[in-house]
Amino acid sequence: MNNILSKKVGIIGGGQLGKMLIIEALKMGVYTVILDPDPKCPASNIANEHIVASFYNENALRSLASKVDIVTYEFEHIGADILKSLEGEGVRIYPSPKTLDIIQNKYNQKTYFLQNNIPVGDFREVKSPNDIVKACEEFGYPAMLKSALGGYDGKGNSLIKNQDGIDSSYKELGEGKIPLYIEKYIPYTKEVSVVCCKGINKDIKIYPVGENIHKDSILFETSVPADITKDEYEKAINISKDILNLFDDVGIFCIEMFITEDGSVFVNEVAPRPHNSGHYSIEGCVTSQFENHLRSILGLPLGDVTLVKPTVMRNLLGEDGYKGKPMVVGVNNALSIEGVSLHIYGKIETKPKRKMGHITAISDTLDDARKKVSSAYNLMKVISR
Amino acid sequence: MNNILSKKVGIIGGGQLGKMLIIEALKMGVYTVILDPDPKCPASNIANEHIVASFYNENALRSLASKVDIVTYEFEHIGADILKSLEGEGVRIYPSPKTLDIIQNKYNQKTYFLQNNIPVGDFREVKSPNDIVKACEEFGYPAMLKSALGGYDGKGNSLIKNQDGIDSSYKELGEGKIPLYIEKYIPYTKEVSVVCCKGINKDIKIYPVGENIHKDSILFETSVPADITKDEYEKAINISKDILNLFDDVGIFCIEMFITEDGSVFVNEVAPRPHNSGHYSIEGCVTSQFENHLRSILGLPLGDVTLVKPTVMRNLLGEDGYKGKPMVVGVNNALSIEGVSLHIYGKIETKPKRKMGHITAISDTLDDARKKVSSAYNLMKVISR
CATH class of the missing domain: 3.40.50.20 (Rossmann fold)
Structure with missing residues (x-):
């Protein structure tokens, strides 16, 4: 019972x-x-x-x-x-610490995907500056030096634009104190992500593909459904299914992917949890990523992930130049745009680029949802008192 | 700011x-x-x-x-x-205590509506058993004796089926210790309700008309949109607007109405707050009754009340024969029906017919939403441990 x-x-x-x-x-x-x-x-x-x-x-x-x-x-x-x-x-x-262990170290994560025929870009382990030199000779520039552990929102990443940048990137990421690896730059035209969920009874649910825009390596906007070709859409969904099956675990996973001009899809990274790029599902889908995560770990059947209407989400970041007790201005004007929902996380301190909340708009067309969220976004600021 | x-x-x-x-x-x-x-x-x-x-x-x-x-x-x-x-x-x-004062006493509420051309059924004040006798002679049977204060979910109502029932109904409702009034029975064919909201800036939002089924005087099901004629729909909406304008207040109001065979619409009662029959709006509408109540009292613009999809809500009542620490059984089976959402209120004690939670289903057709919610409902029970 x-x-x-x-x-x-x-x-x-x-x-x-x-x-x-x-x-x-x-x-x-x-x-x-x-x-x-x-x-x-x-x-x-x-x-x-x-x-x-x-x-x-x-x-x-x-x-x-x-x-x-x-x-x-x-x-x-x-x-x-x-x-x-x-x-x-x-x-x-849930998800299992075994899965977490693989995902936690991005180098191990990529290696695991490579071994299991999940498409990832080229990458090499970095144990010394010389490893970077060798990889750059092979990959060309730019290349992305990354710390394998602990990075998020672009923290722990350093773009190497040319040979002169190798030393400074190596220093920037701690000179080998934390494990590093290097990725060949993927000349992507689109960034997308797929939130998916697996239940204890092995049922899976794949949310619609969302299209992401990052600014300064922080998620800026997710719009759903992604404006990509049918073939790209199916590839993204199929890769997500493959990854869910590979881990054979329980809970929400988010698969971030790059799409290149020729329609190839590469996995960038996977998060074993509800993800910022899935926040749109609160208003946009019949069952949100949070409800489905809860359902899955409780051993309940998963809920319908159908997109109710085209949806666009934007993050509200702490405004540059402000630090301290947060103050959200422009709410009145922003909420006068119909279809806009406001989420404020309740953090007691704002600082530049800290994720303080998000806004979502749903509408009959994606263009209209984006117009709404964009207008609301431009009217709001998170500053300090 | x-x-x-x-x-x-x-x-x-x-x-x-x-x-x-x-x-x-x-x-x-x-x-x-x-x-x-x-x-x-x-x-x-x-x-x-x-x-x-x-x-x-x-x-x-x-x-x-x-x-x-x-x-x-x-x-x-x-x-x-x-x-x-x-x-x-x-x-x-918000809403103003002046409005609350009028609404709190159902006799005063009805009198106020009568004076302001809001359609209500016939009713009379009851100060003695003789007032009941006189009203029943005028109205015929059945008639409904009601306490003017404090009733809800049918508590404080007593149906008088014939002359012999007058004394027992009068005794049942306290023999005049609390103020009473009597209503002529309205032979309604449908019960509907309209949730509506007025903002501090006088903006109003009228939710779609919901159709209610009560069992034992407790709300059993709300389905939206109501299956009524266009003319009835418009009457219900217009009466709701009239009432919002009459109170000229701030917040959510719920207007419960009866529709008779000839298409007449009568106000039964008004609640100056979010209402059980508006719970469907959490999943069913772009902005829920709770968010709009909050927006209105905070002086924010009101959100879009468009129905996203046909929606049916049913209450989960404490099962007869069980009292004590609640236990919800059948969740697994109920949630295997896609489109069903579960709300459990977290009351620490269940008792027969106590409102313990509700379930909502949204779907592309009202029939399908009702099938889903009905199947889920039949699979669940709130009992005690």
Whole structure:
């Protein structure tokens, strides 16, 4: 007998993703416990319990596991080894720490995909500056030096434009203190991502392909459905299915891909969790990525992922030049545009380019949804008081 | 400058309506304080603050008002006089306690509508059993004796089938200890309701007409759009507009109406708040009744109320014969029906016919949405552990 009210879910991380996941849990009456070092993190006031501790604190992770039926996480930079031990002791953790371990190290992730016939661009491990020199000779310029661990929103990436840039990029990323690798630059014409979900009963759901625009390596806009050819669309969907089958895990995954001029599709990276580029699904799809993540880890059937209407999402970042207690201006004007929804994460401090919220517009056409979200976006700012 | 993060909203009542309102507040980063005597009420763990006190406790209501920028309420049975004093002292309370005062007493509500050319059925004040006798002679049988104050979900109503029933109905409703009135029975063929909203800038939004089915005087199902004639639809919308204009207030109102065989439309009663028959709007409309209530009282523009797809909602009531800690069974099977969304309110005790949650289905046709919600409904039960 599946009594949803007796299930407790533990979430490592209480940022905006944890918060939006908990909002779905609240809707369905599911008890949640978060682990986050920040006592005032966005999810802090809505989780039933909050363990204030580091993501690498074994005792705290054990305490979390002891309080709940299922553990999940909202981001990848957590202690996979501890989680693997816990899983070995019988704790249900979704997606599995084994998957997390592969994904957490981007070099390992790419190697795993390469070994399993998932299309990825060329890349090489970097153990010394000489490895960079050799790779650049092979790949040509520009090339992207990346830290294999811990990067996000462009942090941990350094573009090498020519031979003169090798040393400075190597220094920028810590001179080998953290593991590095180098990628051949893919001359993409489109960036897309596919949110997909696998249930405990092996059912899968593939959300529509979203088209992403990044600015300064941070997601700027996602529009759905992506404006790509039917062939590209099918390739993106099929690659996503292959990756879901490869991991054979439980939960939401987001597959970020590049599309090149000749219609080739390459996987850029995979996140084993709800993803910024899937936020559109809250208003845009019958079942959001957060609800489906919750359904999957609870062992419930997955919900319909049909796009209800064309949808465009843009992030609200902390305005440059402002730091401190946030203030959101222009809400009145922005919300006067019909079809626009506002999400403010409740972070207690804004800083330049920090993700403070997002806006979504749905409409009968993608062009109109983009016009709406763009107008609303231009009217709003997150500054400090 | 409208900084949404600096606005605090106080809500009198922390039941399921308060909870669903707070979920919208969370989404937009708005701070909330609830007042509810139950320390474990559904909204207790998600409001930023909770004042545990009676709805009639003046000190507590004053404390609530002092903590927030705007006060609203999730149900009508609260101290309107205290709220009127507070409003007189400058506290912003939406909808106005003046409106609440009229609506709170159903006899006064009906009288007010009658005086303002809003179509209502015949009714008479009841001060003695003799008033009932006289009204029944005039109206015929059946007639409905109602307490003017405090009734909901059929509580406080007593149907008088014939002359012999007069005494027992009078006794059942307290023998005049609470104010009573009597209504001529309206031989309706359909029950409908319209959720509507007025903003501080006088903008109005009228949600689509929903068709309601009650069982044992408790809402059983709402389906949208209502299956009524174009003429009936327009009448229902126009009456709703007239009522919004009459109160000239701020917030969500729900107008419950009867439609008779000849296409006449009569107002049954009005609620100055989000309403059970508007829950469909969470999944069914671009902007839910809860988000629009919040937008209106915050002085923000109102959101698009377009129906995205045909939608049917059914309440999940506590199963007869069970009382105690709730257990929801059948969730797995129910959620295997695509397009079905589950809401569980988080009440810590179930009892027969208590509203414990609701389910909603959206689909391309109303028939299909009803089939889905009906199948899911038949698979689920709220019992006790």
